[in-house]
Amino acid sequence: MNAVASRAPHLTAEACPPEPPLLGYIQSRDRGADDMILSNVADRLIAQGMRVYGAIQINRERRDGQRCDMDIRILPDGPEIRVSQSLGLGARGCRLDSGALETAVARVGASLGASADLLIVNKFGKQEAGGAGFRTLIGDAISRGVPVLTCVNALNQEAFDQYSAGFQVRLDARETALVGWCMGLRRAT
Secondary structure, three states: OOHHHHHOOOOOOOOOOOOOOOEEEEEOOOOOHHHHHHHHHHHHHHHOOOOEEEEEEEEEOOOOOOOOEEEEEEEOOOOEEEOEOOOOOOOOOOOEOHHHHHHHHHHHHHHOOOOOOEEEEOOEOHHHHOOOOOHHHHHHHHHOOOOEEEEEOHHHHHHHHHHHOOOEEEOOOOHHHHHHHHHHHHHHO
């Protein structure tokens, strides 16, 4: 096992210390704002010819008083997969449909080829912190030299920091800065 693998076993045993780090993240702020930022960044990069794969969350407001529906748009060109469940008015349980999330993960994994320039994952969330969701795919992408851009909220920051073992970089959550980081990595790899 190499020195990096002993320090970062969560990524993969084949991981090498990237210069610059290939795992970039933004800190979650307002609910839904980061989803929009990542979506806009993905659209801009795709328009500039980058081969961007991954998943963007789309929150759709409901008119019946329930919390929004959550859909995942598979990059670069769909489909959308509903990953929330309607639990009824006043429900407080987790609305995530983990089976639908795993379907989205499988779709992204199947589309992520060797020619990918970037993987965008809507968030390193509770599922990833617990060892599921996009967690393995993030590590696989990095081990193949594909940069990853994601979002992390305060509740999952500690799990993310343990997972990424110091091989991550916190980025400015402005679209221009994120596009610049991604384009810079494209030239570096």
